[in-house]
Amino acid sequence: MEAVKVENLVKKYGNFVAVNGISFRVEEGMIYGLIGPNGAGKSTTLRIIATLLKPTSGRVSVFGYDVVGEADKVRRIISYLPEEAGAYKHLTGYEYLELMAKIYAGDGYREYVERGVELAGLGGRIYSKIGEYSKGMLRRLLLARALMTLPKLAILDEPTSGMDVVYATEIRRMIKRINGEGVTILLSSHNMLEVEYLCDEIGIISNGRLIAEGSPQELKERYGGENLEEVFTNLVRGV
Amino acid sequence: MNLLWELVKKEIKETFRNPRYIVFTVLFPLIIFPAIGYLYNLGFQTAQERIATLTVYVVDLDQDEVSQKFIQYLQDRNITVELVDPSQIDGLDYVVLFILPENLTESYLSGERGSIEIKVRIGSVSFSSMGVLDIGNRLVAGFEAYLRREAMIEAGLDADFLNDIFSTDVYVRVEDWGMELPSQQLASLFIQIFIMPWVVFGLVVSILQVSAAMLSEEKEYKTLETLLTLPIDRKILALEKIMGSMIVAFAATAAYAAGFLIYVAMLGFGTRFTVTGGEGLDIIEESLSISLRPEVLLLLTLLFFLTVLITGGIGLLVSLFTQDTKTAEGVAATVSMPIMMIILLGALIDLSLLPDYARMVYFSIPYVYLMKSFEYLVIGRYEMYVVGIIVNIVWLVIVMVVLAKMFESERILTMKISFKLGLKRRLLS
Ligand SMILES: Nc1ncnc2c1ncn2[C@@H]1O[C@H](COP(=O)(O)OP(=O)(O)OP(=O)(O)O)[C@@H](O)[C@H]1O
Ligand SMILES: [Mg+2]
Numbered sequence: 159m160e161a162v163k164v165e166n167l168v169k170k171y172g173n174f175v176a177v178n179g180i181s182f183r184v185e186e187g188m189i190y191g192l193i194g195p196n197g198a199g200k201s202t203t204l205r206i207i208a209t210l211l212k213p214t215s216g217r218v219s220v221f222g223y224d225v226v227g228e229a230d231k232v233r234r235i236i237s238y239l240p241e242e243a244g245a246y247k248h249l250t251g252y253e254y255l256e257l258m259a260k261i262y263a264g265d266g267y268r269e270y271v272e273r274g275v276e277l278a279g280l281g282g283r284i285y286s287k288i289g290e291y292s293k294g295m296l297r298r299l300l301l302a303r304a305l306m307t308l309p310k311l312a313i314l315d316e317p318t319s320g321m322d323v324v325y326a327t328e329i330r331r332m333i334k335r336i337n338g339e340g341v342t343i344l345l346s347s348h349n350m351l352e353v354e355y356l357c358d359e360i361g362i363i364s365n366g367r368l369i370a371e372g373s374p375q376e377l378k379e380r381y382g383g384e385n386l387e388e389v390f391t392n393l394v395r396g397v
Numbered sequence: 398m399n400l401l402w403e404l405v406k407k408e409i410k411e412t413f414r415n416p417r418y419i420v421f422t423v424l425f426p427l428i429i430f431p432a433i434g435y436l437y438n439l440g441f442q443t444a445q446e447r448i449a450t451l452t453v454y455v456v457d458l459d460q461d462e463v464s465q466k467f468i469q470y471l472q473d474r475n476i477t478v479e480l481v482d483p484s485q486i487d488g489l490d491y492v493v494l495f496i497l498p499e500n501l502t503e504s505y506l507s508g509e510r511g512s513i514e515i516k517v518r519i520g521s522v523s524f525s526s527m528g529v530l531d532i533g534n535r536l537v538a539g540f541e542a543y544l545r546r547e548a549m550i551e552a553g554l555d556a557d558f559l560n561d562i563f564s565t566d567v568y569v570r571v572e573d574w575g576m577e578l579p580s581q582q583l584a585s586l587f588i589q590i591f592i593m594p595w596v597v598f599g600l601v602v603s604i605l606q607v608s609a610a611m612l613s614e615e616k617e618y619k620t621l622e623t624l625l626t627l628p629i630d631r632k633i634l635a636l637e638k639i640m641g642s643m644i645v646a647f648a649a650t651a652a653y654a655a656g657f658l659i660y661v662a663m664l665g666f667g668t669r670f671t672v673t674g675g676e677g678l679d680i681i682e683e684s685l686s687i688s689l690r691p692e693v694l695l696l697l698t699l700l701f702f703l704t705v706l707i708t709g710g711i712g713l714l715v716s717l718f719t720q721d722t723k724t725a726e727g728v729a730a731t732v733s734m735p736i737m738m739i740i741l742l743g744a745l746i747d748l749s750l751l752p753d754y755a756r757m758v759y760f761s762i763p764y765v766y767l768m769k770s771f772e773y774l775v776i777g778r779y780e781m782y783v784v785g786i787i788v789n790i791v792w793l794v795i796v797m798v799v800l801a802k803m804f805e806s807e808r809i810l811t812m813k814i815s816f817k818l819g820l821k822r823r824l825l826s
Contacts, residue, residue, distance in 0.1 A: 212806075212807050233628045237626070238623065239623075240619065242619050243619050243620070243622065243623055244618040245623075246407060248411050257403055260399075261403070261627050262628060264399070
C-alpha cells in the first residue's frame, strides 16, 4: 500500500508558484527523503501532506485518504514535526508529552508517554520547564512527541536541524528504530550524509519541481557522483 | 469532552502564568471599583464636613448697621464668623469670604442696591467641590429675606406675606429612559454615568489583549502548526480557545462583580447632599437607592459575561492576522479605539436627538448595554438587560461562526496584516 501519493501537486502563494507539479509516491514502511536547495518547496509539500495547507491543484492522499476531503482521518494516522517548532514553555517536557499523548490515545496514553520520555532521552530534565530547554533539547522533545504515538506516517521537516553531531546521530538511530516498528517516514533534510544513511528513496526538488528520484545508490549511478552531495550539486546546477 | 478539558487546562496554565493578565483581568476591577467608590464618598464627606464646620470670613468695611446685622444673622445660625482685615486676605485659609463694602448701610437706607463681593476657595475643580460654590449666595439670599421680614414687622405689616407663595419641585423627564425623576436625583446620577464608560473600556482593553495573545502566542512560539495537525476537530480547537478566553472572562466577571457590589454598597453609605435655603445651611440627603435583586444581578452578570465573550472572540479574530503577541496586542489596542468611541458616544450626546435609524444602529452594538447598565439599574429598566442579552447573543453567534470558519481554513496559518504592502501599493499608485 502507498503511504503517500502525490499527483501533480501545485501550490501558489498569491501569484508565486512554490510547488509546480510535483508527483511522487512513498511506499508503506519506507523512509523517504526530500532534498533540495532553500526555497525549493520541500516544506510547502510536507505541510500540504500534513493537512496544514490546501493544494492549489493536484491530489495528495495518505494511506488512501485525501488530505483535503478526509483531513480528519489523515490527522489521526500521521504526526508532523514542523521545520521550526516550539512547545508550550510553561509546561514541563513531561507535561507536554502527557498532553499530546492524551490527545492521541485518551485513556491509554501512558504507554505513549513512556515511549516519549525514553525517546526524548532528556533524563531528569524532562521534568524541567520547556522554557529552560536548549534548542537541541527542545528538538529532541518534539521529535519524541512526533514518534511516540507510532503513527502510520511520520512527516519530519529537517528533524536534526540545529543539533550537534552527537545528538544528530542519536536521532538518526531513533528514526531508524521507530521505522523498524512499522512507521513510514517522510523527511526533508539538507544533510546529505543523513539522507544517505537513513533513506530508502530520495526525491530531489528544485524550484518547485521534482528533478530526480531514486535510491541513494541509483542516484549516484545515474548522475555519476562519488556521493550524494556531488549528485545534488550537479543536478541543481544543471537544471 | 475530556480532551477539550485537557486543552483548556493548558490554556489556563499558559494564560495565568503571565502575571500581566492577572493584573489586567482580576486585580484591576477589584481595585478600581472600590477605589472609585472610596474616592467618591471621600469627596462628598470632606465637602460635607467642611460645611458643617464652616467658618465664614467677613471683611467688614461698612462697620455699620447692615454689616452688624449680617454678622449677627450668621452667628444666630451657628455659623462661626471671623472678622478679617483686607490686608489679611492673602494667605487666608477661607472657604467663603464676604467683602462688605463701605457704603453698604448707606445704600440700604437710601434704597439703592448695595453690592457684596463673595470669594470662594476650592482645592481643585472637582465634582465634590461644586457644592461649595453656591453657599455664599444662599446665605446672602437668606439675609435679604430676613431684612425684608424685619422691615415689614417694623412697618406693622403682616410678615407672613413674605413667605414663599410657591414651592417648586423640578421633575426631569428623560426621554431615553421613558421616565421622570426629581432633578436632584438626576444630578447625582450624572457622575455615576460618566464613570461607567471608563470601567467598561478598561475591561474591553484587557480582555482584547489577553485573547488576542492566546492565538498569536501559538504562532510566536511556533506551536500552532503542531496543534493544527493533531487529531482534534478544528471546531473543538476553536472552542478550546474560546473556552480559554471564557475562563479568563469568568475570572474577570467574578472580579468585576465583586468590585461592583462593593461599589454599590459604598454608594449606599455615601450621602449626596445639596445646600439649600435662606434659613441657614441644610443638608438634604439624596441617597441613591439601588436594590440589587438576585434575578437582576443574574441578568447583569449574564450580560457582562456575553459582552466579555464577544470581546474575547474579537480578540481571537485579531490574533488570526498577527504573527506574534506584540503585534497582536498592538492591533488589539487599535481595535479598542472605535469600541471606546462607541462607549463614550452614549455618555456625551443626547441619544434622543439622533434620527431613528442611527439610534437603531447604536443600540445594535453590544457594548452599549454594559455601558448603560448602571443607568438601567438605577432607573429599574431591567428589560433593557434582556434586550442587551439578545443583541449580545446575536453578535456572539456571528463572531463564533466567523471564527470557526477561519479555524477550518488554512488562513489561520497564512493570514497576515501587511501594513507595509498596503503602504507600498498606495505609494506606487
Ligand atoms: N506563507 C507563505 N507565503 C508566501 N510565500 C511562501 C510562504 N511559505 C513559503 N513561501 C515561499 O515558497 C517557496 C518554497 O518555500 P518552502 O518553505 O517550501 O521551501 P523549502 O524547500 O522548505 O526551503 P528550506 O530548505 O529553506 O526550508 C519559497 O520561495 C518561500 O518563499
Ligand atoms: Mg523548509
